[in-house]
Amino acid sequence: MSVTPLTSPINISQETTIPPLLGASVAELSAWVQQQGQPTYRGKQLHEWIYQKGVRSLADISVFSKQWRAELAEIPIGRSTIHYRSVAPDDTVKYLLQLADGQIVETVGIPTDKRLTVCVSTQVGCPMACDFCATGKGGYKRNLGRHEIVDQVLTVQEDFQQRVSHVVFMGMGEPLLNTDNVLGAVRSLNQDVGIGQRSLTVSTVGIRDRIRQLAQHHLQVTLAVSLHAPNQALREQLIPSAHSYPIEDLLAECREYVAITGRRISFEYILLAGVNDLPEHALELSRRLRGFQNHVNLIPYNPIQEVDYKRPNRQQIQSFVQILQEQKIAVSVRYSRGLEADAACGQLRSSNAGNS
Incomplete structure (x- = not known):
């Protein structure tokens, strides 16, 4: 037959x-x-x-x-094979997974008492070249297929012998440059693997018209937009792709997204000491974000070898938080897990060099 x-x-x-x-x-x-x-x-x-x-x-x-x-x-x-595996002191596990064509992609399993979160990649490498991110320093190879995205979740689930409760599309790559496969993976993770859409987060640095297009699918996922700066000049310095997509246009699309979906947006903001963490930055950011449902997720910078940005101290972080709170902006601070294993936000790369 x-x-x-x-x-x-x-x-x-x-x-x-x-x-x-x-x-x-x-x-x-x-x-x-x-x-x-x-x-x-x-x-x-x-x-x-x-x-x-x-x-x-x-x-x-x-x-x-x-x-x-x-x-x-x-x-x-x-299915992929585990090429490399490392465990941080906080029990976060970083995986380098070898795909069918030999390419390597990173995945992170983040356990807590009540949940197991997987940070999945959507591309091999990343074309966005954000200045503070290790992934962008390694260049871009290709998009991942939906099976390669779903596989990352199943691999972590099997390795931990525990059901995955949450998935964040915040690993290597820009999800909205691989929209079809990301949407396919969201559907499969929801309907086949059994993870609720509200437990899925899709992150993007912002691709023109893609947030608007995503809104038309009326998903219940959380949309996280990597903002990292309160104005266009500083954002271009940190995110080269922002040159062709002004912050005003990006935020206009975000407002449309909220209006269409009724879901608030989470704005990711990596705090870089002396670069984007000053009081005037906090005030400017609060002015930008007034008038629609959103939440600011502050992420103290996680160091990489290629650049010499510094993480602000706790007093600087708290000062930034206080200003946003005084301006009635919802805010929280996320201290990344897996820092010692180079598995934290901004540290992912497709080789295990220096990751012993």
């Missing part, structure tokens, strides 16, 4: 000729097994083995006949 490739919208690397099954829904898998001459219920079985049992090869699905398993031997599920 010949095997027909899965005809679902799964993006994969050019080296692969048959789309991986991971990321496909029950309906897609059921349609596919019917194409192979199998009864529809095999699709539900296949779905269970991929998402609940974490099978890595179709040959290991014992409820399928030996003959069919042999015929399916060349059909990829789409």
Whole structure:
């Protein structure tokens, strides 16, 4: 019996000729097994083995006949292998995952008493070249397929032997430059893996028109916009891509997003000592953000080898917080986990150099 490739919208690397099954829904898998001459219920079985049992090869699905398993031997599920793993003192785990084409991508598992969060990558590398970010220093290779994004969550779940409760699209890459696969991964994580949309966060540095387009999908995810500066000149200094996308236009799109979705936006703001953390910066930021639902998430800078930015001290951080609070701006401070393992915000890169 010949095997027909899965005809679902799964993006994969050019080296692969048959789309991986991971990321496909029950309906897609059921349609596919019917194409192979199998009864529809095999699709539900296949779905269970991929998402609940974490099978890595179709040959290991014992409820399928030996003959069919042999015929399916060349059909990829789409799982990665752990190339490197390091554990920080706070139990955060950083993974370098090797993909089917040999590329390496980073994923981080962040455990607390009541939850397990996975920080997933959406690209191999990143084209945005933010000055304070290790990922951007390494350049851009390609987008990840939806199976490669979902795989990161399943890998962390298996390694921790604990269900993942939250996923943040804040790893390597710019999610809104890979929108189709990110939306596919959001759907799969929600409907196939069983993680509520409100427990998913999609981060972006801001790509013209993409926030507006995202709003049309009316997702219940949290949108996090990496702002990092209260004005255009400083933002261009830190984020080269901001040159073609003025902060006024970005914030206008954010206001539209809130109006369309009814969901508030989280603004990520990395605090760099003496650069963007002064009182006048806090006042200017508060003026920018008045008038629509938002929350500022301050992130004290996490050092990387390539640049000499400094993290502000706690007094400077608290002063920035106090000014925003006095201006009625919702604000919190996020001290990143995994700092000692180079797994914190802004530290991800696709090699383990210096990560011993």
